[in-house]
Amino acid sequence: MFETLTAPEVDKIIRLMGMFRDDPREDKVDLGVGVYKTPEGRTPVMRAVKAAEELVWQAQDSKGYVALAGDPGYLAAMRALIFGDAVAANRIGAAGTPGGTGAVRQVLEMVKRLTPEATVWVSAPTWPNHPAIISYLGLEMREYRYYDSETGGLDRASMMEDLAGVAPGDLILVHGCCHNPTGVDLDLEDWRAIGELCLDRGAVPFVDMAYLGFGDGLEEDAAGLRLLAGMVPELLLAASCSKNFGLYRDRVGIAMAMGADAERALAAGGMLAWLNRQNFAFPPDHGARVVQTILDDADLTEMWRSELREMRERMAANRRALVAELRQVTGSDRFAFLGTQKGMFTLLGATPAQVDRLREEFGIYLVGDSRINVAGLTDANIPVVAKAVAEVMR
Ligand SMILES: Cc1ncc(COP(=O)(O)O)c(C=O)c1O
Structure with a gap:
């Protein structure tokens, strides 16, 4: 049955996750995989979820x-x-x-x-x-x-x-x-x-x-x-x-x-x-x-909404900060579009070769189509990312 089978090609984002994990550089930046991250780089369990899980655990008397x-x-x-x-x-x-x-x-x-x-x-x-x-x-x-x-x-x-x-x-x-x-x-x-x-x-x-x-x-x-x-x-x-x-x-x-x-x-x-x-x-x-x-539950809903607001505002603030930094290092408004978009993602507009260079030379990981996850940006890495992008996409 499997004699002629070859392993399927690993999904490009999964491959990127592996490359990031194996990269020994301490200052590497993960803008690849599409998960929300805190400034500390964690994808947390939301507080409302933890509280609800506790209620579920207490109330549930069957796994039927x-x-x-x-x-x-x-x-x-x-x-x-x-x-x-x-x-x-x-x-x-x-x-x-x-x-x-x-x-x-x-x-x-x-x-x-x-x-x-x-x-x-x-x-x-x-x-x-x-x-x-x-x-x-x-x-x-x-x-x-x-x-x-x-x-x-x-x-x-x-x-x-x-x-x-x-x-x-x-x-x-x-x-x-x-x-x-x-x-x-x-x-x-x-x-x-x-x-x-x-x-x-x-x-x-x-x-x-x-x-x-x-x-x-x-x-x-x-x-x-x-x-x-x-x-x-x-x-x-x-x-x-x-x-x-x-x-x-x-x-x-x-x-x-x-x-x-x-x-x-x-x-x-x-x-x-x-x-x-x-x-x-x-x-x-x-x-x-x-x-x-x-x-x-009204209280849990309120807690969840406020955590969601926090996440949303952080991502929007990251966008604004990256736009401002890119404006400063490139001296142009070329990347202003980033600030007008919504959610986690944006396409930087880099070529595949430029994406490779960002990863190899600067330890900045993004998907091959130049998609970045803005939740991966932090106050500390925004100047580094902006400088590298300006250098590579000159
Ligand atoms: C456009 C879109 N649809 C659906 C999904 C489904 O995500 P999941 O299967 O993890 O719930 C994603 C996640 O990346 C997405 O970006």
Whole structure:
């Protein structure tokens, strides 16, 4: 069976993590992997999570199976967090998944079964797992232009020009907020334009919400999705609690399908639960229960919101500090775009050779497409990073 098998190539980010770990330089800087970090370089367990875990530990008297879709209380709490009151709760079917990646996979599995001829339109660039899963499932994929590397902003006209090519039943995959890897988000007018296009063409929006609360705030970051949900009859959503609850390894996610009415939503939710059964049966419960415990308790919610605010503000402050430092060392506003973007990521615009040089010569680790994680910046390393970037990208 394995005679002709060769090991698959290691994922580039995983490889980068290994290289960083093995680098003996004390002043090395990790701007690669997409996890939040404190100024001390730690990815902490949030205080609200610790407190909720204690409550769960005290109250839980069984580890018996829950349900194929996960706990209904978790599904309801997540629906309220993400959709607010933008649409009636009974129009949304949902199932818990192992992380946001699991949610993306389950949503696309559903599409593969229901509309196998659909093309999935993804932004150029996008999170590499999107094309990987789409291709693995044998779905058609097309890119729409999104990022303008000249301005570091949205290439709005090209995006709409490309999306004009969608056919009925096609999926438009949109990042809910804090676009990975560009940090460039849609404004409300863009969301509206995509909603109108979906209505006009019969396309279905698929929103990937992996960084809710990392941009401008929980409500602000959900505003585009909510606007869109209020416009269209059907919408798909994958959400992750990895980043905003810091629950990375506990694998907490949710797949949601908004239908035209309660009956359709029930059917779609049932299908998501059935797909869970085929792939892994029951979704992980521990992290989902922690999220539910936080969201169902006013004090814990307040604690969590304030920690999330702290993280968001730190990332925004890091962006501003890096922009200021780069302005000083380059004597130009060439990197000002960094300050206008949201969330953890930005593309510096360095070539692969320049990315290699930053790593080899300066011990600064970033992903090959020059994506940096701004949470990896600190007061101490910002001057070092800015100087190296200015030197290498001269
Ligand atoms: C755009 C996007 N979607 C989904 C995910 C899913 O993350 P996880 O599976 O860790 O919850 C990520 C994480 O990097 C992401 O960037």
